[in-house]
Amino acid sequence: MTTTDPATRKVASYDIYYTQILNPDASINGELPAFARDPQQLRAMYALMVQTRLFDKKAVALQRTGQLGTFAAALGQEAIGVAIGHALKQDDVFIPAYREYGAQFARGVPMSDILLYWGGDERGMDYPQGTAAYHDFPLSVPISTHVPHAIGVAYATQMQDRKAGREARVVLASCGDGATSKGDFYEAVSSAKVWNLPIIFLVNNNQWAISMRSSRQTGAQTFAQKGLAGGINGEQVDGNDIIAMRLVLERAIQRARNGEGPSLIEAITYRLHDHTTADDARRYRPEEEVQAAWERCPIKRYKAWLEAQGHWTAADEETLISEGTASVEAAAQAFRNVTPEPPEAIFDHLYATLPKSMQWQRDEVAARGPVKGGH
Amino acid sequence: MTTTDPATRKVASYDIYYTQILNPDASINGELPAFARDPQQLRAMYALMVQTRLFDKKAVALQRTGQLGTFAAALGQEAIGVAIGHALKQDDVFIPAYREYGAQFARGVPMSDILLYWGGDERGMDYPQGTAAYHDFPLSVPISTHVPHAIGVAYATQMQDRKAGREARVVLASCGDGATSKGDFYEAVSSAKVWNLPIIFLVNNNQWAISMRSSRQTGAQTFAQKGLAGGINGEQVDGNDIIAMRLVLERAIQRARNGEGPSLIEAITYRLHDHTTADDARRYRPEEEVQAAWERCPIKRYKAWLEAQGHWTAADEETLISEGTASVEAAAQAFRNVTPEPPEAIFDHLYATLPKSMQWQRDEVAARGPVKGGH
Amino acid sequence: MPNITLIEAINLALHSEMQRDESVVVLGEDIGRNGGVFRATLGLLDTYGEERVIDTPLAETLVAAMAIGLSTQGVKAVAEIQFSGFLYPCVDQVVNHAARYRNRTRGRLSCPMVIRAPNSGGIHAPEHHSESLETTFAHMPGIRVVAPSSPSRAYGLLLAAIRDPDPVIFLEPTRLYRLFKQPVEDNGEALELDVCYIDREGSDITLVSWGAMMHDTRLAADQLAEEGISAEVIDLATLKPLDMATILQSVAKTGRCVLVSESPRAGGWASEVAANLAEHGLLTLFAPVMRVAGYDTIMPLAKMERVYIPDVERILKEVRKVFEIAPK
Amino acid sequence: MPNITLIEAINLALHSEMQRDESVVVLGEDIGRNGGVFRATLGLLDTYGEERVIDTPLAETLVAAMAIGLSTQGVKAVAEIQFSGFLYPCVDQVVNHAARYRNRTRGRLSCPMVIRAPNSGGIHAPEHHSESLETTFAHMPGIRVVAPSSPSRAYGLLLAAIRDPDPVIFLEPTRLYRLFKQPVEDNGEALELDVCYIDREGSDITLVSWGAMMHDTRLAADQLAEEGISAEVIDLATLKPLDMATILQSVAKTGRCVLVSESPRAGGWASEVAANLAEHGLLTLFAPVMRVAGYDTIMPLAKMERVYIPDVERILKEVRKVFEIAPK
Numbered sequence A, B: 001m002t003t004t005d006p007a008t009r010k011v012a013s014y015d016i017y018y019t020q021i022l023n024p025d026a027s028i029n030g031e032l033p034a035f036a037r038d039p040q041q042l043r044a045m046y047a048l049m050v051q052t053r054l055f056d057k058k059a060v061a062l063q064r065t066g067q068l069g070t071f072a073a074a075l076g077q078e079a080i081g082v083a084i085g086h087a088l089k090q091d092d093v094f095i096p097a098y099r100e101y102g103a104q105f106a107r108g109v110p111m112s113d114i115l116l117y118w119g120g121d122e123r124g125m126d127y128p129q130g131t132a133a134y135h136d137f138p139l140s141v142p143i144s145t146h147v148p149h150a151i152g153v154a155y156a157t158q159m160q161d162r163k164a165g166r167e168a169r170v171v172l173a174s175c176g177d178g179a180t181s182k183g184d185f186y187e188a189v190s191s192a193k194v195w196n197l198p199i200i201f202l203v204n205n206n207q208w209a210i211s212m213r214s215s216r217q218t219g220a221q222t223f224a225q226k227g228l229a230g231g232i233n234g235e236q237v238d239g240n241d242i243i244a245m246r247l248v249l250e251r252a253i254q255r256a257r258n259g260e261g262p263s264l265i266e267a268i269t270y271r272l273h274d275h276t277t278a279d280d281a282r283r284y285r286p287e288e289e290v291q292a293a294w295e296r297c298p299i300k301r302y303k304a305w306l307e308a309q310g311h312w313t314a315a316d317e318e319t320l321i322s323e324g325t326a327s328v329e330a331a332a333q334a335f336r337n338v339t340p341e342p343p344e345a346i347f348d349h350l351y352a353t354l355p356k357s358m359q360w361q362r363d364e365v366a367a368r369g370p371v372k373g374g375h
Numbered sequence C, D: 001m002p003n004i005t006l007i008e009a010i011n012l013a014l015h016s017e018m019q020r021d022e023s024v025v026v027l028g029e030d031i032g033r034n035g036g037v038f039r040a041t042l043g044l045l046d047t048y049g050e051e052r053v054i055d056t057p058l059a060e061t062l063v064a065a066m067a068i069g070l071s072t073q074g075v076k077a078v079a080e081i082q083f084s085g086f087l088y089p090c091v092d093q094v095v096n097h098a099a100r101y102r103n104r105t106r107g108r109l110s111c112p113m114v115i116r117a118p119n120s121g122g123i124h125a126p127e128h129h130s131e132s133l134e135t136t137f138a139h140m141p142g143i144r145v146v147a148p149s150s151p152s153r154a155y156g157l158l159l160a161a162i163r164d165p166d167p168v169i170f171l172e173p174t175r176l177y178r179l180f181k182q183p184v185e186d187n188g189e190a191l192e193l194d195v196c197y198i199d200r201e202g203s204d205i206t207l208v209s210w211g212a213m214m215h216d217t218r219l220a221a222d223q224l225a226e227e228g229i230s231a232e233v234i235d236l237a238t239l240k241p242l243d244m245a246t247i248l249q250s251v252a253k254t255g256r257c258v259l260v261s262e263s264p265r266a267g268g269w270a271s272e273v274a275a276n277l278a279e280h281g282l283l284t285l286f287a288p289v290m291r292v293a294g295y296d297t298i299m300p301l302a303k304m305e306r307v308y309i310p311d312v313e314r315i316l317k318e319v320r321k322v323f324e325i326a327p328k
Ligand SMILES: Cc1ncc(C[n+]2csc(CCOP(=O)(O)OP(=O)(O)O)c2C)c(N)n1
Pocket: A099, A141, A142, A143, A144, A175, A176, A177, A178, A179, A180, A204, A206, A208, A209, A210, A271, A275, D029, D058, D060, D082, D086
């Protein structure tokens, strides 16, 4: 098809962009955004990335020693969670998938809550009052199905914020590359702009969905362009580049806050760990690919750059590791020390008030007491 | 965002094209395709368009007089069905929505079957053996949910055709503008190119989904671009222009047959009738809009052009109307004359063989005989 | 007190509650300018505006998911699905999310939302427009399933459903929408959820039904009364959670029970009632518990829908079997 | 005869039937190179190639819809859904399409397809990985629901399911996957569908179960045997259509019945069996029909899953109630 055919004319054109500021070799493209000239912020971001990784390592160790259930590591994808954590405001709403621990920590989720969750305890989703996370959503295991919740949440916040005459809250829903194949993802993307909602759809393209390469999910050349199906600005960013990651995110958030509607961001990264602790990625992906991906590790390049800028020293690193390790150990201990819920707790938040007709079930469970194989 | 930012580069670009050959004023853009220089084909297409409209009118009349249930008219969208009917080959597979009667007639569905269907008789979906339609799918009322069947069908035909070393069969799934909002549509579009399947997704954009304007379905500027979400070539065509409609369709079909994969075609048309006979469109759309749409009627412009070309005369028209009317009347009569199924027929195609444990239910129904309010 | 149809009662309840509670919004396909395909939402757009009367794209999963999102933010979402046959794309969202947010966050988030849909057949509608979905939802923990059977119950139960702090699937009997009228006062008074309603008292047999089949059940009871048989008629009203106490009490009195439902027999909600009778009522029963239900077939197209849907004749047939085994 | 686990029996049946019938393909998420998250499809890719072993995108509605499309073309699709909790997005496709094509086209098109999924809990899996879906599907007309409870039944029933000309939902008991082994001969012989299997004969009480709970039911019967109570144990195997004849015959003999299921009690498939007993077995029953079932709660996360899942203790408790009311 060509536009020289008089019967055919071009009616729309779309471009997809990719942004990368901090290269794997720690060099910089273009100008640094403001936040990247503030050492305090730069150091805080770094600390949170490392904290995420320390947590991850501990959680895997707990699982390997039979103290935790299946766990999904964030290894290699720390920049995404940390960028979210820094870019969102307190009152914004975060609707996570399950690899954005950095963002959750930044928003006030205790590390022990994440351990509780993967340890098989619902209380790990009862984030503390007073934190930003208190209004956030818990992790979503059914892939992609949480994404359209963002439509309802953003519709509500938009309505409420307009009425109150206050600044728009932004809703960020994250999901994986595999998740973009599901209808739930699309029904959200397709409709978000109908109401011009302040939503960021963040796609963590870590190249794999369990054993499926991202190229096997879809015929689309980029995940960013899936936004076009909803008339939404879609763009790619190096998800291992914390500076570009945060910049692109903050721009999109600002647009949303300004009333310019939804955005879709494809953050390109790599899942350095197995899918979860229940998976063995050696079955399906070559070790060399993983080795090569380590060269693009978000922490490695960022540390090198921070050091080169004089924002980070070996002493800083030592302190961070020792304090970070201590806090992770403390979280693990807190997790181990949690008093088990009584068995009848399985009835206590099912409804606001347990229906009368179900009382006998709760009584039966309470009378029986703890069950073998539980806890 | 600009490409002058050194941190940002363009990684993909997409254009959406619109094709129109026969304008509403019966003038022509560009060159005519081969089929449009063959009077016989031109006349056949015209006859089928008129036949569809005559059928439509009769069906509405039958409904208004209590002889038919709810009916969905194709009024104003005849070019789409007729183009499909002419563009597909015998062994291709058609998976329709419910407004493509022209295509169904061309493929051998008797008009009386469509009446049976809307008259509430399953036998209206048992298309006759020996016709192209025998391997086609029946109408789909649950919007969009039939579209992903195309993935399985095309996967199967591709596998079988390759093995047999024969020309690829093509699968065409059609749906409305409203239907593109559903996840089912997207899961098909997103995945079709993964296997490079010979599928045409045809979106009948008739501007309305019951009372919802197409602009209220999605933030996307075109429905064609929804193909980009699956890396699929998407384009627009004037769905009221039978020549462009067939040309664009045949090109896409040829690409699919050649192994160049799926396409998405947005056919822009207008629903001149109420949504169905159960609807009253005056509640929600201005009469002037409908009047204006009549000016773009696909039959009107085509007839004018055919006449101007000397391919059609008043005598031709008279014969067509009288023969067409007679065949429609005959179909209505055949529909009225159909012997009712016995009540126990509701069990007879539920399974290949009725499970033994269900036999008593069939016996009960058979023993009772016809029920008041049935038929 | 105006004499109104069931669909008018639904409309009245929506108007009434939107007026009273600013946090209530309605959403769904064609519910705005068009007022819904059955006119349940007529006039809401003009009165409460586009922000609270949300015409959605054609996407049922989205409608359910949007209601979930809204309700977690304190916006009480009342979603309409055009026909219950199109509720299936909501199943995942309801069971995996709406039903769970309260429990999985130990009370931090919750989903005070309603999904309304016309349910069951009998109006000669097209394919897929006459399905009975109650059991699919009633089996899910964490939600309520409510099915009104008259204008006044529709009004009172819908108010209750909207005010309920947990998700409610509200299934309206399509063929009763305009079948009869009742005086309904717009007094803003909700009816109690989680209880069955004794429609009429009786001593010889207990007839249990809900939704559209209540109509035929009442007619069957009329017929039985003429024959000197006193039937107690119970309207489940709330299917989940199920108030078996009322039914057991009735069966303890009558010793006989026939259950009437339109959904397919196998695994239908009538089976749940019967199972409870087999457990808790066995010793008070004089006769087998009979279920009059839709056959285990696909709901037929219009021409045969009456073959499928139970009617007075089929109800009476089972009742007579009961009295044959256990004469009065 | 090799001694194999249930998951190995599934794998064996798939290999066996793909070898025998070229028209069989398998599809699903991670079923190719990875061999499925439970390794049910291990080795199929290497043996039968990419064309017949189809790794799909992450989209369950698509998987079901694709199976439908394939099966209408004479390709027998055996789809895997990774965990039954992710079957919900298939519900619409199964009930509105797979179950109907034969009926609505009066036999012209049909869907000889299988959807396999690991079902029920007990392996300390993450959230949403331990659900019991059988009843949601068994209520649907036009399909079959099959649930094996041992390696040999898994092998024979899966062959039968693949050969069946209509859609089959095949729910595999996750926690039995590797719990015990049985000698299974790869003889290509399918077991009969649509019938219950009498696992062991007995005279005092009938215990009915299916899937994973069969294991605990067998253990309970062992315990009862030690106490001198002879339990007849019935494995439903095919839940839909339900072979009540076998159960009724058993209950006619024993006069007592306890039903054991893991899915939530309200509206579970045990209720369907009990309802049939209340109708057809009432006069032969000495005691109430008890259901031991999952509670009407959300399936708890791992720490509490054993509180939810019935076990031998809970089974025996209900059995004892029965014998209290109707002593031997
Ligand atoms: C609806 C659903 N289907 C399948 C699964 C099983 N599953 C868990 S994670 C996963 C892959 C997800 O891939 P992606 O979206 O790329 O996220 P990632 O794990 O790579 O971060 C699958 C298939 C699930 N949890 N939910």
